[in-house]
Every structure is written in structure tokens, then in C-alpha cells.
Amino acid sequence: MSAGSAVAARIDPSARREHILAAAEACFVRNGFHRTTMQDLAREAAMSAGNVYRYFASKEDLVLGLAECERARGALLVAELERDGDRRAALLGIITRYFVSITRETAILRVDIWSEATRNPAIAAMTARAEAEARGWFVETFAALARSPACDPAALYALLGPLMKGIIVDRALLPGYDPAAAVAQLLALLDAGLDGRLPLASTPAETGR
CATH class of the missing domain: 1.10.357 (Tetracycline Repressor; domain 2)
Known part of the structure; x- marks a missing residue:
């Protein structure tokens, strides 16, 4: 994600969801669904795990x-x-x-x-x-x-x-x-x-x- 998109993701909830989904896609492709943890997703999205859970309650939701x-x-x-x-x-x-x-x-x-x-x-x-x-x-x-x-x-x-x-x-x-x-x-x-x-x-x- 570009710097401009990253800024938008910090402001717009829908953009933040898209940002998290993009991170989830990268993690799932790289590690598979079951080997990917919510902590992995948080690191990929450069967010705290707590913030990820605000938008998606589980990997299934992602x-x-x-x-x-x-x-x-x-x-x-x-x-x-x-x-x-x-x-x-x-x-x-x-x-x-x-x-x-x-x-x-x-x-x-x-x-x-x-x-x-x-x-x-x-x-x-x-x-x-x-x-x-x-x-x-x-x-x-x-x-x-x-x-x-x-x-x-x-x-x-x-x-x-x-x-x-x-x-x-x-x-x-x-x-x-x-x-x-x-x-x-x-x-x-x-x-x-x-x-x-x-x-x-x-x-x-x-x-x-």
C-alpha cells in the first residue's frame, strides 16, 4: 500500500478494512489460512492486534x-x-x-x-x-x-x-x-x-x- 493509501486507512474506516483485508490476503497466500495468526495479520497491516479485532472478530470474518x-x-x-x-x-x-x-x-x-x-x-x-x-x-x-x-x-x-x-x-x-x-x-x-x-x-x- 502506498503512503497516501496508508494515511487514508488511518482516517477512513472502509479504507482501513481494505487495508486489513490486503494484509490478510498477503498472509494467507504466504503462510496459508491455518498457519496465519491474528498477530501475523497485525504485523503485516502495521497495526495492533486490538485494532484488527475492531474490524474483524476472527480469521473466518477475514x-x-x-x-x-x-x-x-x-x-x-x-x-x-x-x-x-x-x-x-x-x-x-x-x-x-x-x-x-x-x-x-x-x-x-x-x-x-x-x-x-x-x-x-x-x-x-x-x-x-x-x-x-x-x-x-x-x-x-x-x-x-x-x-x-x-x-x-x-x-x-x-x-x-x-x-x-x-x-x-x-x-x-x-x-x-x-x-x-x-x-x-x-x-x-x-x-x-x-x-x-x-x-x-x-x-x-x-x-x-
């Missing part, structure tokens, strides 16, 4: 805060990309932002949150809400862009969703990973699906599971 910031940034990006009414450009912009340009640090943090969601009900609920929102947007966008009645937007997302997550996992686990080939495959499958050229499996809702 994770939820980070996830909410990411959700808000995503919603803002979607709104900006959809402003001119070009749904395909918006879709490609989202894919570029989240799967081509994603930094390893962001991918590591996302995988850490997914891992914590397997043990923490509050984080699991937040992750489920985020997944439902993402699925809803993608399915609606696929439906708007479908070029054939044979296109099944829900089944197309069921096919592409795991590939999207796999790109993030590989970005987190493999130093120097280049997602270009995986993203090219993603786009090829997307175009085939929109054309109705994929033998898509039935979704759970369709099979009664």
Missing part, C-alpha cells in the same frame, strides 16, 4: 470479507462489460479476467478458501452462494448466446465448470503455469456447445438425482 470483496469486484466487472449490450464480449472478458489473467496469488487464495469450505460451515455457505451466482450468470449468458436449439445452457455449464476450476487449481499449484492451452480448449468447447454440437450429459435435475 476470509468472508475477502470473498465478499471478490464477489463485489466480479459484479462490478460484469456490469461494466455488459454496459454496451454485447453479451459475447462480456463473456470473453470474464474468461480473460478470471482464467487467463489470474495471478498465482489470487489462485492460491481461492484454492485455500475452497479447502476451508470443506470444514467451515459459514465459509461453505458463502462459497455455495458464490457458485450459485456464477452458475446463474453463465447459464443465462449461454442461453442468450445459443446458436442452436440443441444447446443446453445448464448442461454446458456443467461441462465447463470443472474445467474452469481446474485452470485455477493448476495456476495455484504449478509455478509458471500457462493457462493458454486450457483456455483455448474451454473456448472451443464453449463454441461447440453454443452450436449444439456437444453430446452433453443430462444434468442432475433432468435425471431426478
Whole structure:
């Protein structure tokens, strides 16, 4: 954080929260969620632990805060990309932002949150809400862009969703990973699906599971 931002963080409560969240992100990426203590966060933020607790009662609150910031940034990006009414450009912009340009640090943090969601009900609920929102947007966008009645937007997302997550996992686990080939495959499958050229499996809702 720049000197000017640091000054703002001392004055504006919302800026101070952002300052603490940035420190938490750096600590979680460097040390992992469980190895990071509130004292580590306080040192990273150049604040006392007591001041950190004024804004976030626990590490869980910090994770939820980070996830909410990411959700808000995503919603803002979607709104900006959809402003001119070009749904395909918006879709490609989202894919570029989240799967081509994603930094390893962001991918590591996302995988850490997914891992914590397997043990923490509050984080699991937040992750489920985020997944439902993402699925809803993608399915609606696929439906708007479908070029054939044979296109099944829900089944197309069921096919592409795991590939999207796999790109993030590989970005987190493999130093120097280049997602270009995986993203090219993603786009090829997307175009085939929109054309109705994929033998898509039935979704759970369709099979009664």
C-alpha cells in the first residue's frame, strides 16, 4: 500500500478494512489460512492486534470479507462489460479476467478458501452462494448466446465448470503455469456447445438425482 493509501486507512474506516483485508490476503497466500495468526495479520497491516479485532472478530470474518470483496469486484466487472449490450464480449472478458489473467496469488487464495469450505460451515455457505451466482450468470449468458436449439445452457455449464476450476487449481499449484492451452480448449468447447454440437450429459435435475 502506498503512503497516501496508508494515511487514508488511518482516517477512513472502509479504507482501513481494505487495508486489513490486503494484509490478510498477503498472509494467507504466504503462510496459508491455518498457519496465519491474528498477530501475523497485525504485523503485516502495521497495526495492533486490538485494532484488527475492531474490524474483524476472527480469521473466518477475514476470509468472508475477502470473498465478499471478490464477489463485489466480479459484479462490478460484469456490469461494466455488459454496459454496451454485447453479451459475447462480456463473456470473453470474464474468461480473460478470471482464467487467463489470474495471478498465482489470487489462485492460491481461492484454492485455500475452497479447502476451508470443506470444514467451515459459514465459509461453505458463502462459497455455495458464490457458485450459485456464477452458475446463474453463465447459464443465462449461454442461453442468450445459443446458436442452436440443441444447446443446453445448464448442461454446458456443467461441462465447463470443472474445467474452469481446474485452470485455477493448476495456476495455484504449478509455478509458471500457462493457462493458454486450457483456455483455448474451454473456448472451443464453449463454441461447440453454443452450436449444439456437444453430446452433453443430462444434468442432475433432468435425471431426478
